[in-house]
Amino acid sequence: MYISMSRLRLPESHVADLLDAFKHRAGLVEDAEGFIDLEVWHSDRDPEEVVMVSRWETRDAFTQYMKSSDHQTSHNRISRALRLVIKLERLDHLHTYDVVAA
């Protein structure tokens, strides 16, 4: 499994707008080949920090989606005002190990 994790920083007053953008997203990623799920996490310690985690079957599935027009469409729906206040602090790409417990 392949993980893309973006650590975002934005003013606390805009966190609700970001969540709103997610809730009203185009919903295109759900149909992408190899997409597993997407979660949005909010730091307990730092109210300006939001982590976006998407899980994919393979690295290829993720890179294909990133190059797709669906991704471009989804990204373009985010308002310019919101984009201006969001800072990508860190981007991680990781593979999962086969030691998952559930």
Next chain:
Amino acid sequence: MYISMSRLRLPESHVADLLDAFKHRAGLVEDAEGFIDLEVWHSDRDPEEVVMVSRWETRDAFTQYMKSSDHQTSHNRISRALRLVIKLERLDHLHTYDVVAA
């Protein structure tokens, strides 16, 4: 949902030992009240970086487990040699937002 995420740094030559410790773990966390799952991720960019992510129904479930003798037992099984080379770089506690797509 509550997330505990530990970012670990260790020499690449010990990563296999760490995975081995996970694979042969006591398996106690699986029975903890409110435990959802545990994944281990390996950075694509930095071979010395391993991220351990556990998901819980609530923050309380996580803190109860951390205080339990089961957690102590599990932690004590990690060899001293391995503990000495693992550095906890960052520990995050986060809540999930209700915008999950799957």
